[in-house]
Amino acid sequence: MTINIGITFFWGKSYNNIWSNGAGQNMYFLKQCLEQIEGVNQVYFVYWRNDKSEISDNLKLDLMNIDIYDSDEVIDKTDVLIEGTLTLEPQIEAEYRKRGAKIVSYRMGNDFVWDMEKMVHNLPGVRAFNGTKYDAVWMIPQVMTTNRCYLEIMTKAPVYEVPHLWDPVFLDDMAKTVKEPFEFGYKRGQIESNGARVSVMEPNISISKNCMLPILIGEEAYRHHPDLxxxxxxxxxxxxxxxxxxxNYIGYTSAVKAGVMSVETRHITPLFLAEYTDILLSFQWELPLNYMYYEALYGNYPLVHNSPMLKAHRVGFYYDYFDAYDGERQLINAIKTYDADFDTHVERNKQLIDYMSPFNKRNVREHQILLEQLGVNL
Structure with a gap:
C-alpha cells in the first residue's frame, strides 16, 4: 500500500522569493525527505484561496520538481496533510479528516517566544490557535525547549521532534544564475594583513536573533586587536x-567612532558572504540551528557562534551563550588560526551538511517512524 502526502504552502507579498525565509525552504527539503520513504507514492504542495498564476519564479518550484494543487483537487487522495507555511483552518481540516486523512502541524518558528514578545508589547500577528485539530505536531529541534509545552497543551496533540533538514540546492542554483560575479566560499588565506571583515547577519526582529551581543564582541575585539x-x-x-x-549603544563604541563598524540593510546571506565577508559572527537565544549557519559552513566560512547544537558537531568557534568576552576570544582565535586548521574545518563542515541532508538515511528513517506513529500503512 502507498500513501500520498500534502504539505500546505503559502505565497504572497510577504513570501515571493525562496530567500525570503527559511520556512519555505524547509518545506522543499521536507518533501525531498518524505519522497525517499518506501510506501510514499507522491508528495505535493496544497493551497486554497490563492491564485496559482501569481506564484513567482523566484520560489523555484520547477527546480525542486514540485506539483502544487488547490485543496479541492487532492482532498480525496491525500492520506496525510501537513500544515506547513499555510495555516490550516478548521473547515479545511474537517473536510480532509472526513476522508480519513491524518493531520500534522509542522512547526519551525519560535512561536512561544515571539508570541510573548507580541503580548508584552501589544503587537499584532500572534500565531493564534484557531480550533484546528491535529493528530501530531512535528517540531524542529531548536524550538523544542521553548515551544513543546505551548503546542502540546494548546493543541492537545503529541509533539515529536523532527530532524532539521538542509541542502545546498538553492545556493548552488544561485551560483549558476546570479548575474554579477559570485565567488562564494572562503579561500584559504583570504584574510588580509590589515584584518578580517566580520559580518553580523541576524534579522533583528526578536530577542531570539539580534546583533546586540555581536556588537559587544566586535567592540571588544577591535579595542584590544585593532590590527586584526x-x-x-x-x-x-x-x-x-x-x-x-x-x-545610543553603538554610538559610544570605539569601532563606530573609528568607522570600523557600520550599519547595513538586509542582504541575501550567500551574496553578502561572497562579497564582503571573511568571518560570520552570530548570536542566538534558544534558536541554536539556522539555515544561515549551514550556508556559511557549506562555504567553509569561519563561523563564530553560541549554538550548543553546532558545538556538538564540532563546527565553527563556540563561545558561551551571553559571554561577550568569550566571544571576543573566539573571534580572535578564528582570525589567527582558521587558515592553519582549514582542512579540519572543511571536513567537519562537510560532515554536518551530510547529517542535515534530506537524503541522509537517518533522517529518512526518522520521518518514516513519525508517519508510522500516525497509524498510516506504509
Missing part, C-alpha cells in the same frame, strides 16, 4: 539606526 579587525558589518540594522536602543 578590518571592518564589522551589522546587516539588518539600517532601518533601526536612529532608534535610541541602537543609536
Amino acid at each position: 579587525v578590518k571592518h564589522i558589518y551589522l546587516c539588518n540594522t539600517y532601518d533601526k539606526k536612529d532608534d535610541d536602543a541602537i543609536f
Whole structure:
C-alpha cells in the first residue's frame, strides 16, 4: 500500500522569493525527505484561496520538481496533510479528516517566544490557535525547549521532534544564475594583513536573533586587536539606526567612532558572504540551528557562534551563550588560526551538511517512524 502526502504552502507579498525565509525552504527539503520513504507514492504542495498564476519564479518550484494543487483537487487522495507555511483552518481540516486523512502541524518558528514578545508589547500577528485539530505536531529541534509545552497543551496533540533538514540546492542554483560575479566560499588565506571583515547577519526582529551581543564582541575585539579587525558589518540594522536602543549603544563604541563598524540593510546571506565577508559572527537565544549557519559552513566560512547544537558537531568557534568576552576570544582565535586548521574545518563542515541532508538515511528513517506513529500503512 502507498500513501500520498500534502504539505500546505503559502505565497504572497510577504513570501515571493525562496530567500525570503527559511520556512519555505524547509518545506522543499521536507518533501525531498518524505519522497525517499518506501510506501510514499507522491508528495505535493496544497493551497486554497490563492491564485496559482501569481506564484513567482523566484520560489523555484520547477527546480525542486514540485506539483502544487488547490485543496479541492487532492482532498480525496491525500492520506496525510501537513500544515506547513499555510495555516490550516478548521473547515479545511474537517473536510480532509472526513476522508480519513491524518493531520500534522509542522512547526519551525519560535512561536512561544515571539508570541510573548507580541503580548508584552501589544503587537499584532500572534500565531493564534484557531480550533484546528491535529493528530501530531512535528517540531524542529531548536524550538523544542521553548515551544513543546505551548503546542502540546494548546493543541492537545503529541509533539515529536523532527530532524532539521538542509541542502545546498538553492545556493548552488544561485551560483549558476546570479548575474554579477559570485565567488562564494572562503579561500584559504583570504584574510588580509590589515584584518578580517566580520559580518553580523541576524534579522533583528526578536530577542531570539539580534546583533546586540555581536556588537559587544566586535567592540571588544577591535579595542584590544585593532590590527586584526578590518571592518564589522551589522546587516539588518539600517532601518533601526536612529532608534535610541541602537543609536545610543553603538554610538559610544570605539569601532563606530573609528568607522570600523557600520550599519547595513538586509542582504541575501550567500551574496553578502561572497562579497564582503571573511568571518560570520552570530548570536542566538534558544534558536541554536539556522539555515544561515549551514550556508556559511557549506562555504567553509569561519563561523563564530553560541549554538550548543553546532558545538556538538564540532563546527565553527563556540563561545558561551551571553559571554561577550568569550566571544571576543573566539573571534580572535578564528582570525589567527582558521587558515592553519582549514582542512579540519572543511571536513567537519562537510560532515554536518551530510547529517542535515534530506537524503541522509537517518533522517529518512526518522520521518518514516513519525508517519508510522500516525497509524498510516506504509
